[in-house]
Amino acid sequence: MTTIAIGGIMHESNTFSETPTDFAAFSQVHASNLIKVWGEAHHEIGGFIQGATAYGYTAYPMFMTSATPAGRVTDDAFDRFTEMLIQHLKAAPKHEGLLLALHGAMVAESYPDGDGEVLRRLRDAFGQDFPIVVTLDQHANVSEQMVAESTALVIYKTTPHIDQRQRGLQAAELMMRILQEGVTPTQALVKPPMLLNILYHTTNVPPMEPILTAAKQLEANPNVLVANVALGYPYADVHEAGPSFVVVTDNDPQLAQSEADRLSDMLWNVRGQLTLDLPDAAQAVEQAIQSEQHPVILVEMGDNIGGGSPGDSTFILAELVRQEASGYVVVVYDPEAVQTCIQAGVGNGVSLQVGGKADNLHGDPVSIQGNVRLIHEGRYEETQPRHGGQRYHDQGLTTVVAVKDSVVVLTSRRQTPFSLQQLLSLGIDPTAMRMIVVKAAVAYRAAYEPIAGEIIEVDTPGLTAVNPLHFEYHDVRRPLFPLD
Secondary structure: OOEEEEEEEEOOEOOOOOOOEOHHHOEEEEHHHHHHHHOOOOOHHHHHHHHHHHHOOEEEEEEEEEOOOEOOEOHHHHHHHHHHHHHHHHHOOOOOEEEEEEOOOOOEOOOOOHHHHHHHHHHHHHOOOOOEEEEEOOOOOOOHHHHHHOOEEEEOOOOOOOOHHHHHHHHHHHHHHHHHOOOOEEEEEEOOOEOOOHHHOOOOOOOHHHHHHHHHHHOOOOOEEEEEEEOOOOOOOOOOOOOEEEEEEEOOHHHHHHHHHHHHHHHHOOHHHOOOOOOOHHHHHHHHHHOOOOOEEEEEHHHOHHHOOOOOOOHHHHHHHHOOOOOEEEEEEOHHHHHHHHHHOOOOEEEEEEOOOOOOOOOOOEEEEEEEEEEEOOEEEOOOOOOOOOOEEEOOOEEEEEEOOEEEEEEOOOOOOOOOHHHHOOOOOHHHOOEEEEOOOOOOHHHHHHHOOEEEEEOOOOOOOOOHHHOOOOOOOOOOEOOO
């Protein structure tokens, strides 16, 4: 039976962050546990594993590693993980191909195109004829090197990312067609000269919905193997930053190029509609207090943890306190405050300086007084398709502080708000709250949109500020809309 190696190295690197992502920041799942941990997950690794049954191959698990978005990956971590991947492949029994999960926006200290460099090293080790089918996050900054060094790219089609397992299955099917049917993937890449503001990354509404619909319809053409739309990651100051369109055909380069051009033009032609008009923290909290549609989801765009921010911004929390809002819940990364609560003990009062400690970009610490309601290990499980596809989550030791009829959750690890279980596991019913602050941009929607009475996106400062004009770009291509 055909044997296919499976594994992944994933990181989304915010180059405006000064917090390096070192080896210890990565969670690692090795061969012995890979199928157990990822087999049922809504992630492409789960799709690779399921593909063994669906398409009749033996999956050879290697390892999967990822880290919460932050600053550049250190060269030490990058070199170690890439070498681990190569050594696992060399030690494997006879295998005919590799299904590899990459992010597409990994930046290492010495390698702006980290994912492209991983693929280059794989080609140096195993040659140009070795089939490598790669899945990428829809926020990938796709490079020419990624296209040249992969056999084929398969990119998520949803943001929030709820189709990752399906894309893993699509990659697995394509791999078997390459090996058994002799299809010859031919890829064309087109990158319009623009950054797509993250405010417009949601794929089930315009401007992206009709473009993704066109890509899906294109895959009905028997000569088109994959039609990819990458939205890009605007918080990486690299040459490849921005949206990408990669069409993969069965040995038809002209068709690949023309269709990639067509999809790219669809986005470029609506760039004039990509405007920004969001309230600041004070205005947003005032709107939330007056709203009668509960819960109001306040989206703290400048502290989007999934985009590499510290998770301890206080701009909205400060306004909630100042405007004497009630019935809110805010999650803040603050290991110091967690320890203070643990020392005080459940049921006891605490006076805390919360958040605003990671840097000088995300506000000042906010004074709160309340009672410690709960001390929790911080682990929870998500069984539904949610952004990121991860099933098991760990936000570290966590405390819940009751501030009158509001709640401040303090965590020891940064945790993206992609799952309602983050609150439910702590005994907090999100549907019973008047306001919920999520430190996110778009990805929270899969979990929170179904329960939201109203959503208010807030223009707050920080490492993931919604307006790209807040940042100084030096290495992107120029000219680039809307910078120029």
